[in-house]
Amino acid sequence: MIGLVDCNSFYVSCERVFQPRLRGRPVGVMSNNDGCVIALSTELKALGIKMGTPAFELQHQIRRGQIHLLSSNYELYGDMSARVQDVLQEFSAGVEPYSIDEMFVRFDGLESAQMLEHARQLHDRVRQYTGIPVCVGVAPTRTLAKLANRAAKKIAAYQGxxxxxxDSRETQVLLKKIELGDVWGVGRRLVERLAVMGIKSAWDLAQANPKEIRRRFSVTLERTALELRGIPCIEMNDFHEPRQRIMTSRSFGKLTDNLDEIREALRQHGQRGAEKLRSQGSLARAVYVFLKTNPFREDLPQYSPGAVVELSRPTDDSREVLRAAGHALERIYRPHYLYQKGGVMLLDLIAADRQQLSLLDTPQTDAERQRSATVMSVMDELNQRMGRGTVKLGTPSPGAAWHLRCANLTQRYTTRWDELLVARTK
Known part of the structure; x- marks a missing residue:
């Protein structure tokens, strides 16, 4: 058996752990630059506010104190996610992260009679130790576990x-009630095509001929159909496979044509991309840099260039990545354009332990490579221990245009010494 643990309104719940005054109130978390609402509490949804609603449309409700919108605090959310995972690892046979707020959990070695009790214990321990409310769905397959989790969240009788x-009657009844669009991995276009065959519910798909599903659609959908029958077919190995390319980009806080500020922004993106590269044990052979103006500002001239710079050798060294990104920026930058966004993509990735060395390599080259690895390792260790950005290449200018708008950013309570929660007595 395998379980899926899903944190309820995760971003909002993280904020409420440290701000109890927000409990029971309509709360939302905004996207980068405070653009739109990307996470909503149950109370905020009840007011009819939808995911993706632009924040400026809600200003009148904010001023009246009817709702509370907060800036994204990803450093806090990432750390709280790790804490939830630590609890799950303590009380289970293994954890497979699926996203920042969802984790698959192994229930190996437990008897059927123990399953519900253990799942409830897991549910209670996460809330007790982290303050994050969760729902737990347990089933023989990952697809059924997803549906069990959905039922735990939507049906009050399950109590989370x-x-x-x-093969239970309960599972059959649930599958007959669930529409195809709510099944993991079944998108809108598949729903339309399956409807032509008379397959309209999760139960219909489970009863369909798997070979026919494979012939007319794909092996992926065949596996989904088998999983709905309780036959495990989907593993999470793909989650752990190294990415083939690494993109780091973000919209600027405001439009800018300042070359120095744009260079600073790309420097931050390049360093972050190199960190991700090292964390998955890969090397990059090329660096792609792009800039974008705002396509919705028809009153402004438009220019969205990009350039690829090939690296002299595969590397994960932040300094070499930034050097290449700087050359690319020099090639594409044009003055008198107001840029809205910039980014760095690391391309043509290979495994660090499988790189093919050149016949021209010398002992000096090997020594340089070793020194590079040592420097990067020390930087990563310090940033991991002391907080991201403790050691960086280049100092960003305060107040630069590329800095994000975070007017309602809360403290990073768990990762910054100077932002720890302070208890005061009257």
């Missing part, structure tokens, strides 16, 4: 925990 057996 749902355990399904593949």
């Amino acid at each position: 925990v749902c355990v399904l057996q593949s």
Whole structure:
């Protein structure tokens, strides 16, 4: 059996752990630059506010104190996610992260009679140790576990925990009620094509001929159909596979044509991309840099260039990545354009332990490579221990245009010494 633990309104819940005054109130978290709402509490949804609603449309409700919108605090959310995962690892046979707020959990070695009790214990321990409310769905397959989790969240009678057996009456009733669009991996276009065949519910797909599904659609959908029958077919190995390219980009806080500020922004993106490169044990052979103006500002001239710079050798050294990104920027930058966004993409990635060395390499080259690895390792260790950005290449200018708008950013309570929660007595 495998479980799926899903944190409820995760971003909002992280904020509420440290700000109890927000509990029971309509709260939302905004996207980068405070652009639109990307996370909503149940109370905010009840007011009819939808995901993606532009923040400026809600200013009148904010001023009246009817709702509370906060800036994204990703450093806090990432650390709280790691804490939830630590709790799950302590009380389970293994954890497979699926996203920042969802984790698959192994329930190996437990008898069926123990499953519900253990799932409830997991549900309670995460809330007790981290303050984050979760729902737990347990089933023989990952696809059924997803549906069990959905039932635990939507059906009050489950009280946040749902355990399904593949051959139970309860599972059959649930599958008949679930529409195809709510099944993991079944998109809107597939729903339309399956409807032509008379397949309209999760139960219909489970009863369909798997070979026919594979012939007319794909092996992926065949596996989904088998998983709905309780036959495990989907593993999470792909989650752990190294990415083939690494993109780091973000919109600027405001439009700018200042070359120095744009260079600073790309420097931050390049360093972050190199960190991700090292964390997955890869090397990059090329660096792609792009800039974009605002396509919705028809009153402004438009220019969205990009350039690729090939590296002299595969590397994960931030300094070499930034040097290449700087050359690319020099090639594409044009004055008198107001840029809205810039980014750095690392291309043609290979595994660090499989790189093919050149016949022209010398002992000096090997020594340089070793020194590079040592410097980068020390930087990563310090940033991991002391907080991201403790050691960086180049000092960003305060107040530069590329800095994000974060007018309602809360403290990074768990990762910054100077932002720890302070208890005061009257």
